[in-house]
Amino acid sequence: MDISVIIAVYNDEKHIERAIRSCLNQTIPHQDYEIIVVDDGSTDSTPAILSDFEKWLLPDWVRVITLPENKGVGYASNQGIRAAKGQFVVRVDSDDYVNEHLLFIERMYLINNKEMTAIACDYLIVDEDERVLGRQSPIQLPIACGVMFRKDKLIDVGLYKEMRIGEERDLFHRFVEKYGIYRIALPLYRYYQSANSITKKNEELWQRIDTNPPTYERWNEKV
Numbered sequence: 001m002d003i004s005v006i007i008a009v010y011n012d013e014k015h016i017e018r019a020i021r022s023c024l025n026q027t028i029p030h031q032d033y034e035i036i037v038v039d040d041g042s043t044d045s046t047p048a049i050l051s052d053f054e055k056w057l058l059p060d061w062v063r064v065i066t067l068p069e070n071k072g073v074g075y076a077s078n079q080g081i082r083a084a085k086g087q088f089v090v091r092v093d094s095d096d097y098v099n100e101h102l103l104f105i106e107r108m109y110l111i112n113n114k115e116m117t118a119i120a121c122d123y124l125i126v127d128e129d130e131r132v133l134g135r136q137s138p139i140q141l142p143i144a145c146g147v148m149f150r151k152d153k154l155i156d157v158g159l160y161k162e163m164r165i166g167e168e169r170d171l172f173h174r175f176v177e178k179y180g181i182y183r184i185a186l187p188l189y190r191y192y193q194s195a196n197s198i199t200k201k202n203e204e205l206w207q208r209i210d211t212n213p214p215t216y217e218r219w220n221e222k223v
Contacts, residue, residue, distance in 0.1 A: 146189030
């Protein structure tokens with residue numbers, strides 16, 4: 001098994017099925033990857049939805065880890081990464097979805113470029129109706145999702161800090177400083193942004209905090 005897809009979810013009964021199905025609908029064989037869903041203490045119908053996936057699919061296709069209480073996306077993601085069997089790890093948010101070629105293309109880059117430690121793709125920002133609102137480069141506005149990491153390097157930098165917000169940028173800074181991340185200029189990830197999303201509400205906050213964001217040169221100078 002080459003790849004482990006990690007989906008951390010908390011009370012997202014509306015979108016979690018779409019996220020999982022997009023990961024199941026990949027162009028590589030199912031035996032080459034696993035999907036690990038970490039239920040971060042959900043109290044809505046999310047657990048029932050996950051139970052249906054486990055019931056009707058092979059165990060190595062969708063594996064569910066249930067946390068007894070909500071600890072936040074950083075903590076939940078770390079639990080999934082530690083349980084991962086794959087040599088490569090990629091995160092998908094529960095309200096996002098991915099292009100069917102995501103795993104094939106990113107794995108191909110890492111297998112054929114041994115010096116690369118992580119590969120990130122561009123992403124499309126979509127609304128509730130899956131209409132495209134824009135395209136974003138992960139260099140200009142990093143998100144940890146849709147990035148395929150070598151698992152051993154991800155563990156080496158200490159995984160995510162168990163924080164409620166900002167875990168993505170924090171990880172990017174640490175990973176880029178030690179190893180570097182390469183960019184594929186293909187929009188293979190679909191990033192859902194609602195009017196009240198945490199990312200949008202805290203955009204100005206991060207502009208003030210992130211005074212030294214990763215540049216293209218810093219992404220690629222260390223591999």
